[in-house]
Amino acid sequence: xxxxxxxxxxxxxxxxxxxxxxxxxxxxxxxxxxxxxxxxxxxxxxxxxxxxxxxxxxxxxxxxxxxxxxxxxxxxxxxxxxxxxxxxxxxxxxxxxxxxxxxxxxxxxxxxx
Amino acid sequence: xxxxxxxxxxxxxxxxxxxxxxxxxxxxxxxxxxxxxxxxxxxxxxxxxxxxxxxxxxxxxxxxxxxxxxxxxxxxxxxxxxxxxxxxxxxxxxxxxxxxxxxxxxxx
Numbered sequence: 001x002x003x004x005x006x007x008x009x010x011x012x013x014x015x016x017x018x019x020x021x022x023x024x025x026x027x028x029x030x031x032x033x034x035x036x037x038x039x040x041x042x043x044x045x046x047x048x049x050x051x052x053x054x055x056x057x058x059x060x061x062x063x064x065x066x067x068x069x070x071x072x073x074x075x076x077x078x079x080x081x082x083x084x085x086x087x088x089x090x091x092x093x094x095x096x097x098x099x100x101x102x103x104x105x106x107x108x109x110x111x112x113x
Numbered sequence: 114x115x116x117x118x119x120x121x122x123x124x125x126x127x128x129x130x131x132x133x134x135x136x137x138x139x140x141x142x143x144x145x146x147x148x149x150x151x152x153x154x155x156x157x158x159x160x161x162x163x164x165x166x167x168x169x170x171x172x173x174x175x176x177x178x179x180x181x182x183x184x185x186x187x188x189x190x191x192x193x194x195x196x197x198x199x200x201x202x203x204x205x206x207x208x209x210x211x212x213x214x215x216x217x218x219x220x221x
Contacts, residue, residue, distance in 0.1 A: 043201070045209060045210075058208055059210070090155065100146075101158050102146075102158070104148075104157075
């Protein structure tokens, strides 16, 4: 399907486990982003990527790792999940130039027990 | 510290009334975005404001940007129930910073 997709949509894991959230976009957008959404905080940027093999930290990167070997994929890994990482995670993308309006995926609801 | 502040955070309106949501930000930027989020859903882009004085309108919503005052407004005219949602502003400074959101409920 065209657009931006995330998987899984729901995930329950335990403290200390590694978890990878997937994001895939079909628009060939250069920029991709990961956000977490928590009540009262709006969305906070975790990591972003300007192109394949180029990533940079956002506002709340600690405890997360990203990679971008292909333009269309931008996985987010929690190397050792903690309860504080329970959140809804959104992936987004935007073209190289223009308005920088971001297009969001459907989100992944992650619960860490 | 970079801040994007929205107010009010919660807004309950009667159908047919007008109201304004405010978005203040703490550093220079000439790019501001408004998004809508329905409960349990993703974010949908509403407006992109790219310069001082920019005004955009769609249906009962109108957004404006004053970069000198570091202020954007989202004005709701004659509210209807379908506008019930959470509205976020976001500022490109240069990585995107979001406000905490305004949860709007429109009551009949």
